[in-house]
Amino acid sequence: MKNRAEAVIIGGGISGCSIAYNLAKKGMKDIVVLEKNYICSGSTGRCGAGVRMQWGTEMNCKIAKKSIEFYENANEILQYERDVEFKQKGYLLVADTDHEVDQFKKNIEVQHSCGIPSTMLSLEEAREIVPYLNTDILKGAAFCGRDGFLNPFHTTDAFYRAAKRLGVEFYTFTEATGIRTEKGRVTGVETNKGYISTNIVVNAANAYGKSICDMVGLDVPIYSERHQILVTEPVEPMQDPMVMSFGLNFYIQQSPEGSFIMGRGDDKEPKDLRVTSSWQFLEEMAKTIDMVLPPVSKLRVIRQWAGLYNMTPDKQPIYDEAENAKGFYLALGFSGHGFMFGPITGIAMSEMILKEEPTIDVSMLNLNRFKTGKLLMEPSVV
């Protein structure tokens, strides 16, 4: 293991791999990524991997749009020998209350101002896209055909391999255990396999990000929350888009190999680092699908699992440098949408670290907003 690096990135998920790739592409040498398990073993490898531009805040719309534009060309840009499997069959958002229909209309105004091609749909139009959708219980729908989902393992692998080709060193099964600072500046990282001196540390440890912040005495109002998901046996193609509802609290997609993947949020989920699965989730999920998309409930479940969301008070990420420890950067708090922001996480963090002109101005996603109360509440999350 090296004992000196230009930058040490903690976390080998989509965020850490994308940050490493972007820094290396911009010419930084001696970059190390620490991953306490294997690459993509955290939330990224457990996620739904959906990407959508249909957001409610201008900031999220802009980040998501740029990320999707990247994903559309990811195989070429990252020169990936496999395929990130971007299936762009749209996101069909459905609402079961008039209130939510109004929210969709407001969101679409914001989306259109950012150049996002989303539209309101009548229930008949929604049924043309997903014929077995039970519209009796719905009030309205919105759609964007360029939304979709990818293979999260291949996508992370593509960033990982591209970064490796550019000289980034990945130390797997290597855990960051401490961070040293001197006079308010980062000087190095302690790991279970030795010490690496560096003046730049990036915290991309997601669910474990808070404990990494503790290492420099930085208190950040983030917490982790369990989210569950399940997959069915594969069947013939029957559903093109991701179907999602904030009010009814679910998302469901059919993957290219034919299995359905679905999840839901739950306020009562444990707010700690547990990733066990529960029967209760299975039952609530099954009841919702039986009601909204009846034919899908004929399918057999083959596996369920859980992962962690890293939540902020306004459900938007944090991209910033710590004030009390210069050289300590944070890319955290993705609140359940860090996979789709992955490309921009890498671009924005590398520009911040190298003090370059930003592609998207993400300065509002600073740490200070939790003190000043200048939050940017995102209304549309599951």
Next chain:
Amino acid sequence: MDENTIICRCSDVTLKEIRDLISQGYLTFDEIKRITRAGMGPCQGKTCGHLIMREIANATGQNIKDIKFQTNRPPVVGVKLGLIAEEGRNEE
């Protein structure tokens, strides 16, 4: 064994693909599963899991007993969603 032998019948993965990944440094069952989908099919690795673990053991000189297989999770494989929903409603 012929390298074109299908090791994972559920997800259509050949021995060659498994060996190529191992030689590229993907040395855990979970990593190989995530890249190839081997072990993610309807049988959940009951057929292919042992074969893949044996390949990892051979390549790394480990004992097959020390190779970690994926976590076993609920539910009992193969229950229809509709049945789970019905059970849930009956309890209410």
